[in-house]
Amino acid sequence: ISLGLVLDKNGQKMSKSKGNVVDPWAMVEKYGADAVRWYCYTVNPPGEPKKFDENELAKVLRQFVLMIYNSLVFYRTYAVENLKLKTQNLKHENKNYALKSEHILDKWILARLGEVTASATAMMDAYDIGGAARAIEDFAGDLSRWYIRRSRERFQSAHRSFSEGGSAVAKGSGEQAVREDHENATRTLRFVLLELSKLLAPFMPFFAEALYQSLKADSYKLKASVHLEDWPKMNSQPTTHNSQLLKDMVEIRRLASLALAEREKAGIRVRQPVAELKLKTPAFACLPAEALAQAGLRMGRQNSKLKTETELLDILKDEVNVKEIVFDENIKNEVELDTTLTHELLEEGWLRDLTRAVQGLRQDAGCEPKDAIHLYAEVPPELRHVIEKNAEQFKCAVNAKFVEYKKTGHFGAELETKIGEWPVWLALKKG
Known part of the structure; x- marks a missing residue:
């Protein structure tokens, strides 16, 4: 040819x-x-x-x-x-x-x-x-x-x-x-x-x-x-477990797309956690619906199939950014997202937005992942409270040794942005 x-x-x-x-x-x-x-x-x-x-x-x-x-x-x-x-x-x-x-x-x-x-x-x-x-x-x-x-x-x-x-x-x-x-x-x-x-x-x-x-x-x-090198070798016969895992992951990704579309309709950004995602039917045929519906993601992991299903649902949970997944045969559509945002959920969303902003600032400053930083932040009391309440988690996520709540003229990169309804100024330097 x-x-x-x-x-x-x-x-x-x-x-x-x-x-x-x-x-x-x-x-x-x-x-x-x-x-x-x-x-x-x-x-x-x-x-x-x-x-x-x-x-x-x-x-x-x-x-x-x-x-x-x-x-x-x-x-x-x-x-x-x-x-x-x-x-x-x-x-x-x-x-x-x-x-x-x-x-x-x-x-x-x-x-x-x-x-x-x-x-x-x-x-x-x-x-x-x-x-x-x-x-x-x-x-x-x-x-x-x-x-x-x-x-x-x-x-x-x-x-x-x-x-x-x-x-x-x-x-x-x-x-x-x-x-x-x-x-x-x-x-x-x-x-x-x-x-x-x-x-x-x-x-x-x-x-x-x-x-x-x-x-x-x-x-x-x-x-x-x-x-x-030789052309990659393949298994002479794919295992039943692998075949099922591939099918299950396709289903997880399909459900994630549906749930993310619901987020978009509601105008809720992906970094903002929501409380609950409801699925009309169990995602997987091998587990009883009542067990999944009753236990959610808190089920025991002794059974290997149960462990796999739970891990797959954990992936869906993380992809859609929800706290819990439950099954409800009475919902109208395949998926239903709880769009009620409590103050606690809003705070978690602000923290994620702050983390993402600092990670982008690290890139602007040419930081390698291993580089620790000194972070400066001019933020309103509401956001400072969120950072201080989650100080270790936040510092670990952005690899910051220190966070100072003041402006400075000595920095490697700076950013003015908006988190929630508040203007925010961020700056960092390496070390």
Whole structure:
């Protein structure tokens, strides 16, 4: 199969007389050869004529290539050397070792990796190049937009606990538990990125090599090039547990989308916690509705299925930012959000907004995650009360050694913003 005739975006044959000729070398120079390749694989079947649209090529770079690159940057940022990832731990690079993590998100992304490896292999064997490329693209989206986003706190909590002056507490876990969870997440993410580089290698040889070489810096066991590696191996038969987990996560994400749409209708920002999310029917068939409805998320975790369901509902709870999930067959729609905001909930929302503002300010100041800061804040009494009431949590979240409630002329970055109904001035300096 060879590349079909390349037309302009309106389906017209390119010619100098029409002035619609696109210089391919200019596109390669601007977007990269591999982005152009990927566009050609995914815009339509390889042998068909292609309506070339530079805007769509720009989307490939922005929404696919840079998305994977940002996943790598995230890994490089939060792979803490304290975990000794450059020494003995990295000799365990096989899939069985990666699967030792009991965290539901680690299990899910590894199950998705197995699924995309199987589907891409079958499609490549059938010469369905476009289908294989789109399957890999969907997987990369799941890795970035779901696994990494939902795992962000696992990485950041541990990183803060390793930082000088940082707290070793994250959601009630002890320091050792935080470190172990971070280690599992880091190993899992590294393994998945390595396998992704192998999946990409036939399609994007230069980008796949750059991804592989960046990960190779952590280990002496990898080969000289990704192009010397075998195509990723898949399980001969996917397990029932993995298949069910994949289906359940699809359902969780669907329910989350419905609930977030309800938030948008009510005009409540995602960082503002709400009290309750009601679901019309249980999200999962294997658990009795009455048990879930009665216990919510406070159920015991002795049963493995029960543990999985609870962990999945915890993910939904965090994604939608609700305090509790209950089941109610009498509600009109599939989901119903309690939009009543108590003063306590409002205070928690203000704290989250303050935290996000300081985290953005850290980026503006060029702070690394490990850098502790000295924070200055000019805030009204209401917000100062919220900060002081949650002082340790707030300082841990923004990695601040000190918080002073005054203006200063000595800072690395400053910000004027609005939290709730009040104007706020924030500034910080490193150290």
